[in-house]
Amino acid sequence: MNLRISIFACLILLTTISCQRNSTESAEGLIKIVATTGMVADAAQAIGGEYVVVESLMGPGVDPHLYKATHGDLKLLRNADVILYNGLHLEGKMAEVFEKMAQLPDKVIHPVAEFIPKAALKVVDPNGPTYDPHIWFDVVLWAAVYKEIGDLLSHSYPEHADYFKANVEGKQAELTVLDGWVQQEINSIPEAQRILITAHDAFEYFGAAYGIQVKGLQGISTLSEAGLRDVKELVDLIVDQQIKAVFVESSVPVRDINAVVKGCKEKGHEVAIGGTLFSDAMGEAGTEEGTYEGMVKSNVNTIVNALR
């Protein structure tokens, strides 16, 4: 009995070794870019334009902390010419694999957020030090990432350098406009009401850049649990400041924030759920929120409508 099973297993193993398939489904001549998050993928597409085909590993609504690789992801990474990831430990252990792969000569692999001067980053723990990876909600900071990707692509594919450069410039002009618009919108909220309460701390850069106080319930990791005192402190803050709304996030469960809403109600203060913010992932591809700028606009509109 055991013999038969082992022979069967060996046979299957052997067939596996002998029938390797080579994938040839790539579009001819295009630079194949694989990005981890939707935000990085969107930036790469904007810069690479007609010369690239971009795939992102983490789809709409996927929490990077909880992302599980599929069989197809390995194939994507294998066939990629360029791999772009956020870095600053957003991708967890996956980044270690990228770091190792980067030692091989045949691929361009780059963490797009790591080049930003450390002085511009938020330190979440001086031990290390460890930095907050959620840099994309400061539009100016994120615009620098477009330039970084442009430089990287120009260096590796100098034949298209002028095209990439033009795209970077066009994009940065657009983002400057977007940055001004975000600031103007946030400024339209009465100053005392400029407090953004969300489920986890993904909006620190946003708050610092546009002058809105940010309170997260959960800490940086979506896995750490909200402490009882955290909930109580938040409830007190909301009641004291008469804050009108709190927000949920597309990639984080709403349970904890519901506890806060309930707590406020018991203290006689009605706080609304202001809407869903995009934090670690963008909206569905093909929709407005499926692009970086659409995501930022959607978040700002949601925040302003609920707090103004």
Next chain:
Amino acid sequence: MDAFLIILTGSLVAICAALLGSFLVLRKMSMVGDAISHAVLPGLVVAYLVSGSRASLPMLVGAALVGMLTTFLIELFHKKFKLQSDASIGVTFTFLFALGVIMVSAFTGKIDLDQDCVLHGEIAYVPLDILVTGTVLDHLPYTVWVLLAATIIVVGFVYIGFKGLKITTFDETYAASLGISTAFWHYALMSMVSLTTVVSFEAVGAILVVAFFIIPAASAYLLTDQLKKMLFLACGFGVLSAVLGYYLAATINGSIAGSMATVAGCLFVITFLFSPKQGLLKRKKPLSTKA
């Protein structure tokens, strides 16, 4: 080559886990793997506080030390305080995990520090995890070397220690009368278990390891009464799960570890239904006529 490497990785984990898991199932300790997966959290926090980094090596060391501590405490509660084995496993890992949660919120609340993000590996990326040393080692991924070493150690341990493990598993009194130390074999087995678990977590993630510790051994247990046969059958079930699981993942473009564990579960159900020893469909009389 990728397919082969992933299946090889899965199979090596399966063999280590199935061999040790068979003894755990017989000793009614099969949840030790799951227990260790939770209990390592305080080890990760301490490793981070000491080293200031979330790199793999300090995490692995922290996890391994707490893994050993876990098995030690389980045995202590079970033997010294006469607690049932399941209760002593439950007490130990919930306590250590809770300790870890408190330490995370007290010391490292603002950073991303949990098993999933700093310890657990991903089997899909094993082929990409290459070594760049310029030696013969470069031909296989780092993970495969580590698991090959672990497999050799585990197979060697079970081969050399077979008699001691067998006697202390089935009849402690008899073992004692022969002068064989049950405590020695228990700690030896548990040390192997915690090392294998932590190394495999780092290589392929938790779910696959926990599943491979229990399910292949349980399936094998349904088919035979003989320990040797059970060990071989468990390895066979484990390897078969790795192979079929890989193709399931390739077909549905799903998580590879999830698919391998699912196949292991399906094989268990099939064994359960058709086993000649105690299979449901082989019984002359149904156990119950109620629906």
